[in-house]
Amino acid sequence: MLDTTSLNRGSLLVLNSGSSSVKFTAFRVGAGAGQVAPLFSGQLAGIGTDARLSARSADGDVIADESWAKRDSGSVPALLPGLLAWIEGHLPADLPLLGAGHRVVHGGRNLHRPAVITDEVLEELERIIPLAPLHEPQNVAAIEVLKESRPDLPQVACFDTAFHHTQPPVCSTYAIPRHLSEAGVHRYGFHGLSYEYIARYLGENLPDLAQGRVVVAHLGNGSSLCGLKNGVSIDTSMGFSVLEGVPMGTRCGSLDPGVIIYLMRKYDMDADELERLLYHQSGLLGVSGVSNDMRVLEESDDPHCKLAVDLFCLRVAKEVASLACSIGGLDGLVFTAGIGENGKGIRARICEHLDWLGIRLDPERNAARADLVSAEGSLPVRVISTNEEFMIALHTVDLLTAGVAD
Template sequence: MTNACNIKGALLVLNSGSSSVKFTVFQVDTVAAGGHQLAPFFAGQLDGIGTAARLKAKAADKGLLADEPWGHLDKGTVPSVLPHLLSWIENNLPTDLPLRAAGHRVVHGGSLFDKPVLATASVIAQLDGLSPLAPLHQPQNLAAIRALAKSRPDLPQVACFDTAFHQTQPALSTTYAIPKRYTQEGVRRYGFHGLSYEYIAQYLAANKPGLAKGRVVVAHLGSGASLAALKNGVSLDTSMGFSALDGVPMGTRPGAIDPGIIIHLMRRYSLDADELERLLYHESGLLGVSGLSNDMRAIEASQEPDAQLAHDLFCSRVAKAVASLAVSMGGIDGLVFTAGIGEHSALIREKICRYLAWLGFALDPLSNEANDGLISTDGSLPVHVVPTDEEYMIASHTIKLQFG
């Protein structure tokens, strides 16, 4: 761990997928009492890797830094292009802001990791063993860590887990009704989007302490969507389970589905594991129901009956999840919407809260349209829109672990 008394530099946060990398660079400064201050410096995305790679980046003030094709550097995989991205990032940092560390979003920490850890070779090997639990995410996350380690072996890297925040959940929330031998092998409910929920919990503690001490359902609604029950800022239950397929319908994922359907598809249509994986991860959800798009904005704009069904189905299932999670907490004192859809779709929030009117929720139309802050009426249980910041959460964990 580096001495916390004299730290100034930059910290890189990476969120790596199969054909894209999102990145944020934070400026780090030491403040009083050995603490640290984080400020976004610039951020961007390298997408289309393997087809038509393109780098886009903006400064903290939203000024354009880059919008350029990277096909000449594209070797078809994220790991092959990461060293070039790292060079671009360092070349765009002032000389007095050296890159000090990198933090990574890693989807699955299993039961092994309940907090961020330094990404050593032994840790990476353990995380590799969890890849079957998140086959479309975990290998990509680890490939980025390995590529960065090869390119910059001197750069400390920290793995931050989407599952860690939910490690506080009781066995009642994490156990499936299956033979115990499978539970002992790790077939249990883990929950995801933990970095987002952790950020919201900290935000509420700092800005809404009364509500933070109560029973709150947080709805992280984006292309991937889940909800979590937080009591006194601690996760008690969540809608996602063993994998990121469970819970409410998502952009291309079905959410909760009768296991008998899987058996039927295997027997009736002879679908194998790879075909089922493609169906459940890439062809279902809003896309499957609407037949139009996995993008909620396109679905909201459409008048097609199937698009309207997809919209209504999403809102109904989210409302059911809110009510279910209230049971896990013995009641509910407030609701928070976050993530892409949760933060920006007034219509989605209005429909969901209309379903939940019997629980005491009512929205103020003008506040709801503003997409920020308290959006409920005076007589309602409080409903808030809070923009999440998983990148800040990763940066915060990274700096604490690396610099104290």
């Protein structure tokens, strides 16, 4: 573990490993807990087809844009040691790597706060892979590769489900037989690191709003919403998996379970076929038949693209209203993530559906992407950039300097 004298002379690595890409950020550790600053960030993308490394400094300067196709064996774990070597080679000489923090999609029922990776934690992560079979194996593989190649490097896992552990049973329970709920079939929620960052930001910068009832809309290729009360997660749109809730880039969002039964009987679809359909062929892509990119859909004259956009905006607005019910009212709305932060037209369309709740945007503020985009007299509507990597870095520093896993 780290000692306090290491805090002025070290760096941390944050990794987010997927099935065909690895995103990374290197942080300088400051002079005390809670003080981290980015050095550079990037990603190794296209693994399995045409791997390419790109990276930028904290100031936005390009420090890498190179093909890794010759090294690409189609496996993320196979490329991780080389990526780690590249990262360490670009760290300042006086800032050795002190530890690594990982974004891990699922913590299951037992891992509901960040944890230092031990053999026991790793065993638990491997045990709960069936809860997130498309994401968890990639997260675990990255941890195992670093454990093998750098056995002395401390590692911390930060879970996207952890922030939602505060939700009451009435919001986390499905109406299914109790023995299934007790076996772990319930609503976990995701994007927790993003919501945790927004809650922290509100607490530090807008304390009055932070103590109230806020719905946060994390809208990107993967989208969800969360109802916060006094900075605590009460309810969220995603549930057992990342499929539930609003339509996303290629995911269906909430769907009548009867549709699944129908597809199995009518088209003889098995689990793998259903998984491909619901995770990769649905959502904005499925409805439009054109793209999962909201920018492409907004610019298109195709009526199916218009339907995809309209459907997304209405479903997000309905989710805002639903979450307002769960948290007992609404004192503010926050947009974040790629579409939430950059999609001025999408924000406007969503808020048009919410006029009855007292939500109205100021067109000029919204077009300028101001921090406060609502009109005078409206409930406050804010646009706040999320920073999940920052939260992972903070948790990593806190745990490794404490020397214990809470």
